Amino acid sequence: MAQVELKDVNKTFGEVKVIRNVELEINKGEFVVFVGPSGCGKSTLLRLIAGLETLTSGEIVIAGRAVMDLPPSKRGIAMVFQSYALYPHMTVFHNMAFSLNLQGMAKAEIRKRVEAAAKILQMEHLLDRRPAALSGGQRQRVAIGRSIVRNPDVFLFDEPLSNLDAALRHDTRVEIAKLHSQLGATTIYVTHDQVEAMTLADKIVVLKDGEVMQVGAPMELFNHPANEFVAGFLGSPKMNFFDGKLTAISKDKNRAKFAGEGVTTKLVRLVSGDKAKGAKARLGIRPQNLRLDSKGGLRGRVTLVEKLGTETIVELVSDGKVPFRFASPDVPALRVGDHARFSFSAKHAHLF
Amino acid sequence: MVSRSLHHAVLALIVFIWVVPFVALVTTSLRSELASKTSGFWTAFTPTELGHRFSTHDKGALEEGLVFTGNIFDRLNLGEDSFPISGVVESVLFQGRIPDPDNPDKTKLIRKLVPTGEVMDVRGGAFRFDANGDFVWRFDAPTIPRPKNLDVFINQEPIFGTEAYQEVLFENKHVPNALISSFIVTIPATIIPITIAAFAAYAFAWMRFPGRDWLFVIVVSLMVVPTQLAFLPILQGFSGIASWATALNAWMTDCETTSSCAVASKSFASLWVTHTAFGLPLAIYLLRNYIVGLPRELLESARIDGANHLQIFTKLIVPLSVPALASFSIFQFLWVWNDLIVALYIGPNNADDLVFPIRLQQQLGTFKDQLHLLNASAVISMIVPVIVFLAMQRYFIRGLLAGSVKGG
Incomplete structure (x- = not known):
């Protein structure tokens, strides 16, 4: 049964539609990541679920209850903010106990719960400190601890790692993943970082301009993007796109042949099933899936070589002046100004 | 570098200009009445030559003898328990007859300054004095000299005393009463507006209601209304309320038997109301701008934790706004403490209830040229705000910077 359900959710600020017709089901215990470029509405969607913004239309159901008219505290959610939003004048203990105090819970019970949460996060020794005396990572943990004590149906994370430096971000990411497997709580996590999305999520929701582009498991989205946006958004470096025409379409309209930019393909996966033969189309191929091949149809002139150690990224310009990239775990013998030819296997290409 | 030392010079000048009147006030209040009347405060720190008159001895105090001794300072300070004179004796004015060298057998009257160590003729005896004031008076034959008044010039050491303070504080109850009245006016007139303003500021900053921004603009624009402009309507209002209260008093109680029904329209309460009303716009403006600068996520976090508006206000906003609240309380305290005109028109006008600025204004009349007393009262009235400020x-300082820097 779905733990969180969004039905035809819409949100407008004045004339601007920031969330359009979002339909989503999140199962109990799932780790769902909302990902998208800035301004895509992912944070707004999270705040709608939290009750910090009011819906323009639609329905939100959490644990079987319609929550549109409930205040944030009654929705069974807990939220971790980007800035942690710790109460600066209270100790860590009182930060974590704040919500329980407001519920009028007994002192002994509060102490038990806070200490249990502190133990899970290994921060019992921090309980008497004030937030100002904590490091970024410790503050992050207090913010998470503050949500754990409330024992919510759903955890909401709003870009929780973006204030941390790169090394700490990786550690905390691993910790959040562990915590999720330990608590098994339903989690909604907002980020603009596709690495966080790919590593943490059971299910990724890609948003663009307030619309859901695709929902699915990380590798499904990576291997079978539903549209050009998802294909371009996930994966680093970005997928290459070439303009051309469909020269043939299979009977089930799932596969097609493509010609353009010096490239002709066999039947490859056709994403836009409504296109006819001869229609304009874009061929998408990931930089990692290109092969150096002196007989390949794709030709380009090298403009930049970036050696990252784990892989080398070569920036090129095709004969038709389309920039594209080639990525390889080896260091290819290419220098700026060289010409190179590439081929690729049809199973890695997508037509949009 | 040039501009920096120029800054320092200008700063030093400003500090000097501001500090001099204060030093003058304090200095004068610590001097004797005579000194404050006859010389400026700047002479109080260095030795000054002043003339005094002393008598050699009291009448009937001496028995017949040849040599008499004494001390000028002891004679001068006799019966004085404040501001004792000390220093170095420079000279004594001799005034008397000596044989005239031009006309033998005749004498002539001369006046001259006799320095220390020189012998002079006093009532037929040889009078000699030292710089420390000791004098010796010798006669050729045993006599009982009559007392003689002499004028002595002394290079006096600086001398300060707290007599003026004792006089204004303990001689009568005017200054203590003024202190108490000022506290009665100032403390509520600070606490009431800051309380109201804090609630209002939170509402203007974080609660959504129709017309909020317009209402805020109106409140802020009220800051331009000068207090003086509103005196007449305010007085009318208070006297209306007072006559209504008098009527209610007559109806509800049996005050008519003792003819004590009248309720004063000018009272401490009217001062509280007036100061609150005129302090609120700025208070709301300052506090709202501080509170609106608190991180939004903090308040949202509290909402998710289940706090309602009142709980957010008491548990988050108030503790986090302490710098702004404190800085406005200082402002309001100083204004109300130093206010003369509102108290004069709207405050109570019986002698016991006058606030400090009015009392000072009245002392200007009663003390006239007793500068040391006037200055002592003024210093007492200044001490309270100085303590509050320190x-x-x-x-x-943090409150003035409120909102200009992140964190804090």
Whole structure:
């Protein structure tokens, strides 16, 4: 049964539609990541679920209850903010106990719960400190601890790692993943970082301009993007796109042949099933899936070589002046100004 | 570098200009009445030559003898328990007859300054004095000299005393009463507006209601209304309320038997109301701008934790706004404490209830040329704000910077 359900959710600020017709089901215990470029509405969607913004239309159901008219505290959610939003004048203990105090819970019970949460996060020794005396990572943990004590149906994370430096971000990411497997709580996590999305999520929701582009498991989205946006958004470096025409379409309209930019393909996966033969189309191929091949149809002139150690990224310009990239775990013998030819296997290409 | 030392010079000049009147006030209040009347405060720190008159001895105090001794300072300070004279004796004015060298057998009257160590003729005896004031008076034959008044010039040491303070504080109850009245007016007139303003500021900053921004603009624009402009309507209002209260009093109680029904329209309460009303716009403006600068996520977090508006206000906003609250309380305290005109028109006008500025204004008349007393009262009235300011100055500085820097 779905733990969180969004039905035809819409949100407008004045004339601007920031969330359009979002339909989503999140199962109990799932780790769902909302990902998208800035301004895509992912944070707004999270705040709608939290009750910090009011819906323009639609329905939100959490644990079987319609929550549109409930205040944030009654929705069974807990939220971790980007800035942690710790109460600066209270100790860590009182930060974590704040919500329980407001519920009028007994002192002994509060102490038990806070200490249990502190133990899970290994921060019992921090309980008497004030937030100002904590490091970024410790503050992050207090913010998470503050949500754990409330024992919510759903955890909401709003870009929780973006204030941390790169090394700490990786550690905390691993910790959040562990915590999720330990608590098994339903989690909604907002980020603009596709690495966080790919590593943490059971299910990724890609948003663009307030619309859901695709929902699915990380590798499904990576291997079978539903549209050009998802294909371009996930994966680093970005997928290459070439303009051309469909020269043939299979009977089930799932596969097609493509010609353009010096490239002709066999039947490859056709994403836009409504296109006819001869229609304009874009061929998408990931930089990692290109092969150096002196007989390949794709030709380009090298403009930049970036050696990252784990892989080398070569920036090129095709004969038709389309920039594209080639990525390889080896260091290819290419220098700026060289010409190179590439081929690729049809199973890695997508037509949009 | 040039501009920096120029800054320092200008700063030093400003500090000098501001500090001099204060030093003058304090100095004068610590001097004797005579000194404050006859010389400026700047002469109080260095030795000054002043003339005094002393008598050699009291009448009937001496028995017949040849040599008499004494001390000029002891004679001068006799019967004085304040501001004792000390210093170096420079000279004594001799005034008397000596044989005239031009006309033998005749004498002539001369006046001259006799320095220390020189012998002079006093009542037929040889009078000699030292710089420390000791004098010796010798006669050729045993006599009982009559007392003689002599004028002595002394290079006096600076001398300060707290007599003026004792006089204004303990001679009568005017200054203590003024202190108490000023506290009765100032403390509620600070606490009431800051309380109301804090609630209002939170509402203007974080609660959504129709017309909020317009209402805020109106409140802020009220800051331009000068107090003086509103005196007439305010007085009318208070006297209306007072006559209504008098009527209610007559109806509800049996005050008519003792003819004590009248309720004063000018009272401490009217001062509280007036100061609150005129302090609120700025208070709301300052506090709202501080509170609106608190991080939004903090308040949202509290909402998710289940706090309602009142709980957010008491548990988050108030503790986090302490610098702003403190800095406004200092402002309001100083204004109300130093206010003369509102108290004069709207405050109570019976002698016991006058606030300090009015009392000072009246002392200007009663003390006229007793500068030391006037200055002593003025210093007492200044001490309270100075203590308040020093006690809260770290908040004051932080409060002035409120919102200009992140964190804090």
